[in-house]
Amino acid sequence: MSGMSDLLRDLEHKVRDLEQTARKTGQNLETALAPLREEVAKLRRAEDDRQTGRQAPEKAGGERWERVGLARHPERPTALDYVERLTEDFTQLHGDRLYGDDPALLGGPAVWQGIPVMLLLQQKGRDTKTKIKRRFGMSNPEGYRKAMRLMDLADKFGLPVVALIDTPGAYPGIEAEERGQGWAIAESIQRMSRLKVPAVCAVLSEGGSGGALAIGVGNRVLIMENAWYSVISPEACASIIWKDAAQAPAAAEALKLTAPDLLELGIVEEVIPEPAGGAHLDKDAAAQALGEAVSRHLRELSSLRAEELLAGRAERFRAMGVFEER
Amino acid sequence: MSGMSDLLRDLEHKVRDLEQTARKTGQNLETALAPLREEVAKLRRAEDDRQTGRQAPEKAGGERWERVGLARHPERPTALDYVERLTEDFTQLHGDRLYGDDPALLGGPAVWQGIPVMLLLQQKGRDTKTKIKRRFGMSNPEGYRKAMRLMDLADKFGLPVVALIDTPGAYPGIEAEERGQGWAIAESIQRMSRLKVPAVCAVLSEGGSGGALAIGVGNRVLIMENAWYSVISPEACASIIWKDAAQAPAAAEALKLTAPDLLELGIVEEVIPEPAGGAHLDKDAAAQALGEAVSRHLRELSSLRAEELLAGRAERFRAMGVFEER
Amino acid sequence: MALEHFFRRSRPKQQAGNDLPDLWTKCPACKETIYNKDLDANSWVCPKCGHHLRLDAQQRMDVLLDPGSFEQLSGRVFPSDPLDFVDTETYPERLERAQAKTGRPEAILTGRGQIEGVPVMVAAMDFAFSGGSMGSVVGEEIARAAEAAAAADLPLVLVAASGGARMQESALSLMQMAKTTVALEGLHAKGLPYISVLSDPTTGGVTASFATIADVIIAEPGALIGFAGPRVIQQTIRQSLPEGFQRSEFLLEHGMLDDVVDRREQRAYLARLLRLLKPSARQQGGEQ
Amino acid sequence: MALEHFFRRSRPKQQAGNDLPDLWTKCPACKETIYNKDLDANSWVCPKCGHHLRLDAQQRMDVLLDPGSFEQLSGRVFPSDPLDFVDTETYPERLERAQAKTGRPEAILTGRGQIEGVPVMVAAMDFAFSGGSMGSVVGEEIARAAEAAAAADLPLVLVAASGGARMQESALSLMQMAKTTVALEGLHAKGLPYISVLSDPTTGGVTASFATIADVIIAEPGALIGFAGPRVIQQTIRQSLPEGFQRSEFLLEHGMLDDVVDRREQRAYLARLLRLLKPSARQQGGEQ
Ligand SMILES: [Zn+2]
Numbered sequence A, B: 001m002s003g004m005s006d007l008l009r010d011l012e013h014k015v016r017d018l019e020q021t022a023r024k025t026g027q028n029l030e031t032a033l034a035p036l037r038e039e040v041a042k043l044r045r046a047e048d049d050r051q052t053g054r055q056a057p058e059k060a061g062g063e064r065w066e067r068v069g070l071a072r073h074p075e076r077p078t079a080l081d082y083v084e085r086l087t088e089d090f091t092q093l094h095g096d097r098l099y100g101d102d103p104a105l106l107g108g109p110a111v112w113q114g115i116p117v118m119l120l121l122q123q124k125g126r127d128t129k130t131k132i133k134r135r136f137g138m139s140n141p142e143g144y145r146k147a148m149r150l151m152d153l154a155d156k157f158g159l160p161v162v163a164l165i166d167t168p169g170a171y172p173g174i175e176a177e178e179r180g181q182g183w184a185i186a187e188s189i190q191r192m193s194r195l196k197v198p199a200v201c202a203v204l205s206e207g208g209s210g211g212a213l214a215i216g217v218g219n220r221v222l223i224m225e226n227a228w229y230s231v232i233s234p235e236a237c238a239s240i241i242w243k244d245a246a247q248a249p250a251a252a253e254a255l256k257l258t259a260p261d262l263l264e265l266g267i268v269e270e271v272i273p274e275p276a277g278g279a280h281l282d283k284d285a286a287a288q289a290l291g292e293a294v295s296r297h298l299r300e301l302s303s304l305r306a307e308e309l310l311a312g313r314a315e316r317f318r319a320m321g322v323f324e325e326r
Numbered sequence C, D: 001m002a003l004e005h006f007f008r009r010s011r012p013k014q015q016a017g018n019d020l021p022d023l024w025t026k027c028p029a030c031k032e033t034i035y036n037k038d039l040d041a042n043s044w045v046c047p048k049c050g051h052h053l054r055l056d057a058q059q060r061m062d063v064l065l066d067p068g069s070f071e072q073l074s075g076r077v078f079p080s081d082p083l084d085f086v087d088t089e090t091y092p093e094r095l096e097r098a099q100a101k102t103g104r105p106e107a108i109l110t111g112r113g114q115i116e117g118v119p120v121m122v123a124a125m126d127f128a129f130s131g132g133s134m135g136s137v138v139g140e141e142i143a144r145a146a147e148a149a150a151a152a153d154l155p156l157v158l159v160a161a162s163g164g165a166r167m168q169e170s171a172l173s174l175m176q177m178a179k180t181t182v183a184l185e186g187l188h189a190k191g192l193p194y195i196s197v198l199s200d201p202t203t204g205g206v207t208a209s210f211a212t213i214a215d216v217i218i219a220e221p222g223a224l225i226g227f228a229g230p231r232v233i234q235q236t237i238r239q240s241l242p243e244g245f246q247r248s249e250f251l252l253e254h255g256m257l258d259d260v261v262d263r264r265e266q267r268a269y270l271a272r273l274l275r276l277l278k279p280s281a282r283q284q285g286g287e288q
C-alpha cells in the first residue's frame, strides 16, 4: 500500500515535469498528460480512501469488480512480460508504412515455445515513462494498420498469428479520428477474419471494446482468469447509465465482463488459470499457463487447411449473439 | 500573346493575394505558393523575351522542345476536358481512407464511350485557382493510395482501368516525404501490375517520372502526339547535367522524351494523333482520337482472361530496357 | 462508446414534449417551424436551411426506395436479455419502451426494394430505437440482409444511424462487429456492391465495423461520424474540438468518405453508382 | 531525381583528391583519420563516432555474407546507349569512366551466398558507379536476381544505394521501376522472403520501386532515404528542412521502416529474421 503512494508521488512529479516542459518548449503534451492525470486522480482517490479509512470502491463491488481491480493491478504482467518468458527471437517490425509507428501495438515474428508465429501484442508500459510513451496501451489507427501489415506477412509466410490483447480501448483523440480510427479497426477486424493461417488470441488483462476486437478475431479466443473483456469499460458504462463513474462496480456486475462470464456466454474458448491472488504474484507461473494454453491451441489448429481455418473463424463469429426468433 | 501577359498579371495578383492571406491568417501557404511563383517566373521570362525581341528558348530548342512547349500550352486540354467529352456518369470517389483526399489524382467509375470502366486521372487544374488547388497535377501519397483503392474496386467489379496520365511528377514536399511518397508510388506500381482486369493508360501531356508511372502499368500504354514521358523533366535534367536549367531544350533533345521517340523505344504501343498545331486548337477532335484509341484497346483486351492480362502486363514491363549481353 | 450525449437529446419530430401540434416540426438547426407535409415532400431536409433531419427506419425506406417497392425481410428476430442486465431499470423494460415507441422489435429494418428501378437489398438502422445501438438482433439482421443479398445476387445498401454498441449486451454486442463483418464476405466473394450511407449520427462500434468496410461510403451532409464520441475526446484531451470536427465534410477532407451526398440526390446517386459498379444492373434498371 | 548533390560529393574512401595515403580514411562525420584496417574490421563503421561509411558493392558483400560464401551471378550484362545520349560528354564515355573506376560493368553486383549459414540470393547496388543510378542493366540484374531466388527457393536480400534513375536512359530507365517490381512477383508467389536494406543514400526511382515493396525494410543508421532530393524540396517550399529530415531514424518514426539496424548487427539480424520468416530455413541454418 505504501507502494501505491510512492507510485502516486512519482506520477504527480512526472505530471508537473511534463507541464513545465510543455510551458517552456511550447510543445503540446496534452495527449501524453491527459491519461497520466487520470491515473493520478484515480490513485489519489484510492489513497484518500485508505487514509480516511473509507471503504475503497473495490470493496463495495462484487467479485467482478475485484477482478477488474486485479486486471489493473500496477504489478500485473504486461504483454512483453509474457513475451519475454515465452518466446525466442521476437523481432519487432515497426511501422504501418503509411504514417507512423504506433507504440501501443507491437508485433513481429517470434518463436513461441518452439512454434514459429507472427506475434501481435498490445503493450501498456511498465513504468510511468513507458506508460506515457505507449499511451497506456491505447492505439492510434497506425497500430491497427501495422497489425494488418503483419497479418499480410503471416499469410505470406504461413505463420500462425498469436494476438495478446491488453488495452483499455482505442485512443480517443482528435488525430485518431482524423486518421480514421473507426475505419482502421473495422479493416483490421476484416483483415483478421481473412487470415489463411491459424489465429489464437488471448486477453491478458483488459479487453476494451473495438480496440481489443481489432486483433481479437481468432480461431480461438482465450482469456486470463482475472482479465475483463467488454464492449465498454465499467467506468464509462456507469457514467452513461448512472451518470456517475463511481457506480463502476455496479456496472462491472451488470456487464458480466469477467473471464468466467465470457466462457459461459461462448465468447471465449478457455479461461487460463492464474496463480492464487492474481498473475502479478507469480509471473512465471502465469506465463507458463498462458504459454501452454496458446501452444496447445496452435497445435490443434496446425492440421487445418486454409479453407477450414477461414470457415471456422467465420462460423465462430457468425454464431455470436443471443436473440429470440418468433 | 497578350493572352499570356493577361495570365501573368492574373497570376501575380493571385500570388500577392495569397501572400497577404498567409500573413494575415498565419496560415502556411508555401506549398500552394511555390509552384505558382515558379509559373510566374517562367511567364515573366517569356514575356521579357518577347518584349526585348530576344529569341524565346522554345525557338532555340529543336522539335522535341517545341513539343514540350505544346504539352504545356496554357490552353492544352486537361484530363477532365477529355473526360467530359468521352464519358458518361463519371462518379468521382474520394479519399484514400487513410489520411486525405488528393486533389491532383482523381478517379471513379464511368462509362467510356459506352464501356464501363474505372477511371483514374491526373488533373492539373484549368485556371489559377484550380491549378493551385490541384497542385499543378502533382500528387501527395494520398493520390496514389486512392488510386490503389480504386484498383481494388476495379478488380472486384471486373471494370477495366483507364488511366489518364498528366503530371509534372509527384509533389516534392516535406509532408509528402513524411507520409512515404516513394512507398506510395512503389506500392501503386505493384498494385497496378496485379490488376486482374485490362488496364489502358494514356499520357495526355506530361508524364513526369515515377509520379506518372504510378498509374502507368497498363497492358497498353498510349501517348498523345505532343505529350512527353520521361524519367526527369528537361529542366531538372539540364540543371543537373549542365548546371543550367536554361539548357532544358538541349536536355529535351537528349532525353528523347517525345511520343515518336517512345514509340520507337517500345515504351508505348501507339501515338494518338493530335489536330494540326496541337490538341488545344481542337479539343473535340483530340478527344475523339483519344476516345477511339482507348476504346479500341479496351475492346481488344476484353476477351483476355485474368491470367492472360496479368502475364501480358508482366511480360510487357519485364522486357523493358536495352543492354548488351556478353 | 459515444452514447451518452444522444440518449438525452430529443428527436426533432413528433417527440413527446414537443409543444407543436403534430402537423409541424421545428428544424433543430435553423429553429424555423415547418409544415410536416413540406418536410416530407423534401425528404425531411429543411427547406429553409438544408439541415438533414433524422429519419426513422421506415422514413428512410420511403426516402430511399422507389414507392411501393419495399418488401420487408426483418422483423422475426427479437431481443432477449442474456446478461440479466439491470441498471436503473431492467433491460427488458428498456426494450419494451423502445418497441412501444417505434413499433418495431429492434433498431433495424431490412428488406429488398428498388432504387430507380435497380433492385437492391437494403438495411436501415433506427436511431429512434435506443439510439440505434447495436445488439445481437441488429447484428443478426444485418448479417442476414448481407447473406440474403449474396444469395439473391443483389447489391446491399445500408444506412447507418447509431450511437454505437448496445451496452446491455456487453461482449455479445461487441461481437456483432465481427459477426456483421464476416457476414459481408459473401457479397465480396460474388463481386456484389456494398454501399454504406452514414447518417447523423454514426459512432462507436458501428463506425468501427460494417459501416466503414463498404465498397463505397457516402454520408449525409453535416452528419456526426466518428469512433469516439466528442465528449469522450474532449475529456481526454482537455481542449476544445475544432470547428466541424467529426462532421461529414471533415471526414471527406480527411479521405474517409467517397462523397457527401444530399439526401434529395441520393436515389439518383445510388442508382447511377450501382449501374456503374455492376454493369449487369444497367440492363435491369429503368429509364430514369 | 535527386542526383544533383551526389555527383559532386566525394566518396569517403580512397577517392581521387584525397590527400591521405591509401592506408587511412578520414571519417566524413567526425573528421577523425582512421586506419583502414580498423575500419575494415569494424564493417566500415567509424569506431570514433559510429558513422556508417559508404560501401561499394564488393565491400557490401564482404560485410553482409559469410566469408567465402559469395558466388557472383551478375556481370555478363553491359550497358549500351540506346538514346545516343550526349550532354557535356557522351554516355559511353561516362560509362567507361565509371567502369574503370569501379572495375564493374554497372552499378550492381548480384549473387548467392550465406548469412550465418542461411543461403540467400543477394544484390547490392554500387553507389561508386555513377551514383548507383538505375538504368537498364541495374534493372535487369535485379530482375534476374529476383527470378533466380524464386527458381532456387531462396530469399532475396537487396542492399539499395542509389541516387535514383539513370537520366541517360530516360524513359527506359523509368521503366526499370516497373520491371523490377514485376520480377519480384515470383518471390511473393512462392512465399519467399524479400528483405530490403536501405543504405546511404537511397532516393528517387529506387525508393519508389523495388526498394520499398519488400516484406521487411531495414535501413542503416543515418542514411538519407527519400523520393525527392532535399535540394528539390527546399527549392519548392523555400523553407529550411527539419533536423534529421529523410534520415533513417526519421523514416522509422514515420512508419516507413521495420527497423534501423547497425551494420555490425545486420548479419545476426538478417539470419534471425530469415529463419523466422521461412521456418524451413531454421533447419538449413547453422548454430550461430
Ligand atoms: Zn432549418
Ligand SMILES: [Zn+2]
Pocket: D027, D028, D029, D030, D031, D032, D046, D047, D048, D049, D050, D051
Ligand atoms: Zn567518425
